[in-house]
Amino acid sequence: MSDAVTYKYLLAANTVCARYFERVDFVEPHGNGHINDTFRVCGDRGECVLQRINPNVFKRPDWVMDNIVMVTDYLRARLDERGNAEEREALSLLRTLDGECYVTDADGAVWRLYPYIGGSRSYDVAPDALTVERAAACFGRFARLLADFPAQKLRVTIRDFHNTAARVKALEMAARQDVCDRLDGARRILDGYLDRAHLGEQFAAACGALRQRVVHNDTKLSNVLFDRATGEGLCVIDLDTVMTGYIACDFGDGIRSCAATDGEDAATAGLHPERYEAFTRGYLSALGGELTRDEFNALVPGALAMTYECGVRFLTDYLMGDVYFKTAYDRHNLARATNQLSLLCDMEARRREMEETARRLYFS
16 A cells, blocks of 8 residues: 555544544554555554455445444354353454444445454464464354354355356456556466366365355454464454355365465465364364365365465456555565465375375364
């Protein structure tokens, strides 16, 4: 984000804060998410996290907020049933001084406020396999707690979000149109993705036998908060893409993010076997036997398909002029797409090993 845009949103954030606080001590940019704009706020209600939902990504931010209210209220109720739930185990929305769940600013953008979860931290890249296992356990527990949620109540906030075939068509169209004259420098990477379109087709065929569940849809490492003192996983954050979907998508995106040898901005990446095993063990253990055999069989195909799909999305955004993901430099999305293709190639080479590890962990 440019300094001018940051300043514009910072001014808007200060205005929005008046709807939530009687006294504001400071507002400052916070975090490095790809999509939304996030600010750390301190005032008479304590330390909080204020976010502006990106209207270019979420065309109906009110639907996003409807989903978040339902899911956070449900999670809180489930945790309260245990009688000893810690406050930091789930997100909770703060209402405005008038009791509203969110604020719409003068430009039509939607803002929401969460309490800051004290004593917590997040990671872009895991420091070790134990952190990966703890993150996976948080995502698995999230899915298990929502297993009985009435999924039909959730809005579709991004249509075809994990429709890999539709993502490939969007990539092909972006390449044909080449509106930014970037195709010549991306042909090799483009060919690598188009040659692997069958991965998405195979996964889509497997999904026909799968149960639709409430899933997170963005199970990257940075969407888990950890206790600074103990290192334990606390809760899952960034609920904007919570919709109905498939467990294999959440598992697959988690492997893509948490079990890679390097982060998305590195020149290359591969599958880290120890971290793959750690994520698989943590996720499956936390689910507690929830999977059907068809769902289990879709896990590894899901890992390949989600890595493929993410790379396709990065490359599409690069060819279209970086309109979706935030970037730090001109070829950032191309570098991300190259990184994901490198990871995908290693997954393909290790596919049998991945399947055997998952089978051993789940059926032992």
